[in-house]
Amino acid sequence: MKGAVFIAGTDTGIGKTWVAAGLVAALADLGTSVAGMKPVASGCAATPEGLRNDDALALQAASRPRPTYGDVNPVALADAVAPHVAASRAGVDIDMSTLRAAFDRLGTRHDLIVVEGVGGWLVPLGPGLQASDIPRQWKLPVILVVGLRLGCISHAQLSVRAIVADGCELMGWIGNRVDPDMEAVDDNIATLDRLLTVPCLGILGHDQPAAPALGVAARQIHERWLINTP
Template sequence: MHPSGIFVTGTDTGIGKSLVSASLLHALRARGFSAVGMKPVASGCDATPEGLRNEDALLLQAASAPVPAYDEVNPYALAEPLAPELAARDAGIDIRLDVLVEGYRRLAAMADRVVVEGVGGWAAPVSARLDQADLARAMDLPVLMVVGLRLGCINHARLTAAAIAAAGLELVGWVANEIDPAMLRIEDNVAMLRERLPVPCWGRLPFAADPSPARLASCLRPGGN
């Protein structure tokens, strides 16, 4: 794993990036590292007395030690459950790369590792001018890919891995996340992914109706070791 952290992306939206990111934070802490999470941009936030709050960002905050302030975990909180570009446009917010990079650097200064979770799938834009590749590149982070195990995952995983490489970024590993308990031939699909993806598998999270990142941390091997 990179000395300062990693950028977590996925093969699609709703495939468990937040669960994997939070579980990875617990796994790193179990290895003796201080580790904090970051969700640079989050749409679909709830109004609270403290301000807009996103469920995924709160999960990362709860899994962090030390625990950063919410605004440090999630610099851009957007109300509407839309693609960030649309949610930011509706809110009249300009998502700036320099703000996100500076936020990452503040988190990196307080912990050994920072786990940065992207938005949606790898090709989902962050804003009208920013792609996720721009974030990972500006933060100088390698990429960890979450593969949601369901029909079509091999295609999505291979396309995502190719897109990460085409952007000139380093894909260092992938995590299999069981999101469809009814998936047929799941073991064969995992075996095919292992054969075709050019990087090691960092672990596999079993399906759970109410998953606990702290318990699932033991399923992950940061660095694939």
């Protein structure tokens, strides 16, 4: 593995998977061996192969070469609630060493890994453990997905402050039009671009394919690790 990036979100349900899977596909189109990863997922369905999460399956399907499900999503939890609650109900202790082992296995077959978080930046995973500990401990640069809807400016600024306060590098932000009826969307995007002080790496239209809108982000990641790194 040459590099990895962490996809954070301003909240749950704002399209982190849509962006992460689209970014994986865009990187694959550049000829990159790339894997998507969802270290922790709640709301998994029982299947003959075990618990499966739709977000993780989307990341697995976009990856090239295709990784095993267990490496994409090493901690799969059944209940569709906050991950620390789902883990407690299942009697599971979410351990960073388990997540890291899967990440390292992906790195043996892929040049790049796109790691998708769960919920917002400070979602708890267990006692003394938060989703933000993944990029912080693994020293991953962060791309923030901003769900474009009423309230997004405050949510985005709070997320940026938390990411920077945790000592993580923020590469940029991506807007996702989760509310197709949002008023003054262009004005809100312009305000975000001014206030967030990091580059906008793409704006995704509502229910439109993600990969074509993520070319800038994909090229930046590709150039950072596969061209500019010896």
